[in-house]
Amino acid sequence: MSYDVILRGGHVVDPANGLDEITDIAFKDGKIAALGADITGPASREEDATGLHVLPGLIDAHVHVSGWMGGAAGHNMLALAGVTTALDMAGPIESVMDIAAATGTGLTLACVDYVRPGHTVSTTNPQMDELTEALAKARRAGAVGLKVLGGHFPLTPEASARVIELCGREGAHVAFHAGTLETPQNLRGLAEACELAAGNPLHMPHVNSYARGFEGPPLLEAQQAADMLLDYPNIWSESYLAPINGNSAKCSNGIPESVATQRNLTAGGFAANREGLAEAILAGWAHIHVSRDGLTRLETGPEALAAWQEAETNIGMSFYVNPSETTIPLAMLKRPDGSFAIDALATDGGGLPRNDLCERGLALVHLNALTLAQFVQKTSIAPARMMGLGTRKGHLAPGADADVTVIDLDARRPVMSFGSGKPILMRGEVVGSGTTMIVPPEGLDAATSRGLTPLIAAPGSFHPTRHPAPSAD
Template structure:
């Protein structure tokens, strides 16, 4: 019997959790890391993978994606695997749809999901009381979600209801994330600062911090500095930011105008009226990029092709706008606390089925610019996200850890191979992974099993989300 199912040999291994950086072989057995050594005997392995010339890191974990029929769709898993991602957090649900797509279109990833708090859909109004929020959280956990996502920037609640939702989740040690903005502020720096205040010292995941630093109220870098100061002063706030120039929102219109407040703001930013006609004009002019399926993935379409698809979907299509200035994106990715840790915990994409899965492409640009070291890049894209989600077996190459591995071409700034649980799910642009594992709580395990999926149980009370940074 062989000692290893697979040996990855000769790669430049970066594992900040174990303070390891150099040329090592990695032996994998039964889906786990078996040994890391400067040289392993190749005769002891069933298979060999030559990683000479490549960087080998713990599997990339994207803390902000979309993988449901509402946002992201059936191509999300394939697109994430192509981006070198092995684990991801869906940030809006609905969880039933996330699980169905994971079962039917999975590409070997491990995923978690949050259910949206959305007025008129999952709650009755913009001011749900504690009992309604508690009921929504309970049903979401039973369905397999790990918590809730407040969609404030798009579909806001009152400040009071927002604070109640954060409290309800904290009381049950459930995950709670917030696209900042209430019906008093919006998806701006003011909404960001309000979100931190409404958390009142409780745990909260503040989503895509860069999206509040677009210069809509004050100069973009002034807003960025405000966000950095506020986050450093509030260590219970977990955060991520993405580094793509494009955002993602919904183009659905009713009553002659977009339903999403973010979409309205993006149209106005581009000089178009926040109306259905304004949306059409923005698509034709190339400002609004409709997410259109082509070639087994979602692509960005403008002009008549984008407009035709948007109309064919009765306006209910995802849309992206180039609204993210470069300086805030890069500054937030690199900013550090006085203690040495990062202000923003993770680099994310807000992607999945939204075509901007550029953690590797743009993240490695920061490494080339010496804004981040390779070890820091791995910390922000694997080690920190694993700790936040309570995934003690991910984010490092300790023997016994899950064999989740991303192999990167540093020169081309592209992912070469993604391995999840010891199995190759993507290599050289070809996705071979199948199925999915679902991160859930003990409350949701039965629902996950019922859909024919494998649960990965986490205790969020013991996770970095609640225990803080180490």
């Protein structure tokens, strides 16, 4: 038997198949072909993984790789972080597809397109017929579903509920950044979102961002958020660990367009207008995303102010608003049945500089807050199942996609990664190219016309609930 790749001597951790041992692993034709001690070749490529851990490829279920949020650097940053598959959590889908075609690093990517007044819908209260058309258009453009931007660009509660109902009926993925015109992005917003889902499948992103301790003790808010989700088996959730959030710094008519940006300025003691934002940048409360050399960095002070002005305010930004008193417990908390209260660990990264699954997620392993197998559960198994990829990704049995992330556990960083058997990251350098785009059947042309490799997701295959997901394969 000849193979394309053999990784030798790594410690393979594949909890879905009960594997936790030092063994060789071989790939052929994009799939896992063999596991075992001393696999005999030949192989086109052999890599020594001695002293390293070999995990199912990291799947980040919440990233941003559109022009809207630092997308040009996103594929590079995800690859550097050891991620092999990701879900863009806003679109716009055309920008995500264009950037994937232009800057792909070998990732597999899917996208939910935003429902945004003045952009994809006309008002804050779109009716079902307008939403139906918006979903059809998003699907033709390659999106697997829709994202309600709630806390940033809220809709009425009724329209938010309609989006979720529509996607449930159409078998489209739907995510809801909690918050409506009536309720802010906090625990009350989370409670409202859970109610508005009305039993339909829902992906609840970044649970930590509803429990920031703005209104009560952060530890208590984390527990309350986890307890709340217990009552909703139709909801699949993720949280992230980074201290920074991600906002838009764009202003219209003298105020930040995003409600979340306004709220965070107020939280820092600044006026929620353009002048207040300028002061916050100078004072070090607001951090502007400056992209340079394929990376997005956080900057404050006069140079950041200049970058913001040069972009005519249309640039990403962050505030340090996520206390570790909530981010760490939310990553750890369990339900009474022993499963995780928050299904996955994601980053809300991509073009935003917080692709920290290894850096911070593995820090939890060092602290015994998670076992390495639990880390794999939250960063590969759970998101693979949610994305309808549970048969082919999230594990390393022969026949599965040869998606692998090889980590240096002591250094908390990825060393190598492979997507469908092709190298993405080698010894810390990004070597991958192209993008495999997960699209609905209607989105096939949008992918192939851009030179993207399509992976068709049948309606209903993405299944953001805690019930076992049907397989897409």
